Amino acid sequence: MVYSAEKLSEEKVFKDPVHRYVHVRDKVIWDLIGTKEFQRLRRIKQLGTTFLTFHGAEHSRFNHSLGVYEIVRRIIDDVFAGRPEWNDSDRLLTLCSALLHDLGHGPFSHSFEKVFQLDHEDFTRAIILGDTEVNKVLTKVSPDFPAKVAEVIAKTSEKKLVVSLISSQIDADRMDYLQRDAYFTGVSYGQFDMERILRVMRPREDQVVIKQSGMHAVEDYIMSRYQMYWQVYFHPVSRSAEVILSRILHRAKDLFNEGYLFKYPPHHFFSFFKEKVDVEDYLKLDEAVIVYYFQIWQEESDFILSDLCSRFINRNLFKFVEFDPAKEYKKLGELTSLFKKAGIDPEYYLVVDSSSDLPYDFYRPGEEEERLPIHLLMKNGELRELSRESEIVDAISGKRRTDHKLYFPADLIHDETNKKNMKKQIKTLLEI
Template sequence: MIEKVFRDPVHNYIHVENQVIYDLINTKEFQRLRRIKQLGTSGYTFHGGEHSRFSHCLGAYEIARRITQIFDEKYQDDWDHHESLLVMVTALLHDVGHGAYSHTFERLFDTDHEEITRQIITSPETEINQVLRQLAPDFPEKVASVINHTYPNKQVVQLISSQIDVDRMDYLLRDSYFTGASYGQFDLTRILRVIRPVAQGIAFKRNGMHAVEDYVLSRYQMYMQVYFHPASRAMEVLLQNLLKRAKFLYPDHKAYFATSSPNLLPFFEKKVELQDYLALDDGVMNTYFQVWMTSPDTILADLAQRFINRKVFKSIIFSEKNEKNLDLMRDLVAQVGFDPDYYTAIHRNFDLPYDFYRPEVKRPRTQIEIIQKDNHLAELSSLSPLVESLAGTRHGDNRFYFPKEMLTDTSIFSQQNQAFKAHIRNDHFIYGE
């Protein structure tokens, strides 16, 4: 085929040289990703963060294309060039199962975007599956097995899913670019020069160790400063409680939801087919929320307008030591007139920036290996004091969210407001946005 190019702000040009890749991009399931935001509610905090899963998947594909091109040219004894197309296809499709506001939606309606990704790839009903079967009848299953981490070639699996893979490398650079936060920048060009296939999977030459070290630190900073931002989490809490209220109301108000939000009915009824899932996107959900702003249910209407108009909840950081005092604060929220089931929430965000291989844990991570002068492999944190300081430790915080009104004195509820603020002071909570 004649090469196609996509202009991209992160990678300059994304090159498509294979007809199968181009056909996959043009399937309806992949085009749907244009309507799914990459950062979910973080766009309400970082106004530039409006980019889509579509652009991220293209970016992950482009990094995979560059890596496999290097492997094909320089490491023919260690890399099977027949695997290159599989890596590029899987990189392109790795997030195709993400849904509207995916992580919040998943928790409430018990969906799994990774499982749905596998269904989209393997279901004969999808255009993606039809394109993949043109390569070989078993090719969809191969792609699904890479995503499922069961594909036998560890090199292929680690390029798609490991502590330094094409997915993470693209989303750090892309999210950093669009949010305007410089924390996520790292030297991708250098990493591509030092990455190489080894018998156990993927490793990096010693002279590029500092670029890999910088990548790990960039990932840590992006989680602490962007992904775990308290305002983004406040919007996530609003979304969670809004959908929880709708789910609670549905059994007694089926006619209202059939009219106002018909594509959610299969999720309320717990009878979800693949096509039901694919019919939802961020735009559809936001339209439903705008309709709910005029709902006769005052809680649903209020939560909807708070979400649409970005009226964020406030929060305090708590520890295990003072968590027991949160019940008193919920009681004060109830006294003011807010139902604490929908106007408060505990939100926990923690991340493990880097971990060495620990086979005893439930989901052990593949550690980052550095190739030494004598060709033996050394784990990254054993060479880098900076990475060692992060290895094996979880970072983040616990937050209690509540309405902003609890911090505003009014003539009616002044006593409760004062008591609420006194608890923040006396129980040694840390106030945050």
């Protein structure tokens, strides 16, 4: 039997708290799960620093990747199979792409990518196409199969229906992370009737559409997405941890560039500091390694680096106040100057964080061809954009809600053993 069609002698199942079971029958999928690059995802948390706010949020990209695979498997095996618009020869391509879609995520990837100017999508592609175990498994299917999988994940494949299952405004990726993040954070917002949504999904030539009768289930999905953003993903305390994390990485990089001699040389970071990172270096750096360095950097002689690491490790986070850039940007200039005079480097200790700095997106109806909206399949066969039919979706998708916060170390400002006068002025400006 050809490898692409080979089945395991017995179905394997993974117990899963969100989908109950993840079912694996295809040998290719089983082999991919066993590769070291996929196993590495166990050591990358799905929600980065959110565990410092919601202590249950320790789940990994490994859990999520299996979840996305399982949702896609259910869609194509239980709903699409046999429908004329669905080409069953795309089944394995779709499953592999779903399983591997987050393969290139690095440790605490959002901050990490910003500081080191990296893109996890580039690494996903590099891992799939490079000299890796994942590549060997995919190449056994066919020599051009790795490139096909990489193109689906990069959304540059001509198979738009396959792409839309994994990446669109109602895709398996979002359906898994909303439910999984809700489960592990313990909040009740991320609930929606996924079974119902899967049942009303219909394949079209270039996208998945939703039967009109499923509109209310989709409304629930959009609402839970909206609530999860504001209640979990944009949580100000998680953002504080993220701000500190990114300042640590900046500080370490700046020190390296200045020729600072680290007490414990951060070998794992050298290629990142030099911005010349290959796949091998990239795969060696996971969250366990990063936290190890943060632990030992507490002993560095550089006060800023050791202080920031201690804050991260011991969860002594920055406090915040609401910040309106339009009305308060002059105040920000004054604060910057006062921080300098008080001996608190504003580059690391006074940070504006905006909602646009966060990696999550809202539902958008796709005006002026920005991005593909969710389409409802009406009884007469016509397609209608969701927010034109649903008042609930219309109410939240067109409204702009943005948010800016100003983060600072309250303990250093309240410490009046030195620069008392400056700190008093800072407190007055911050209204703390």
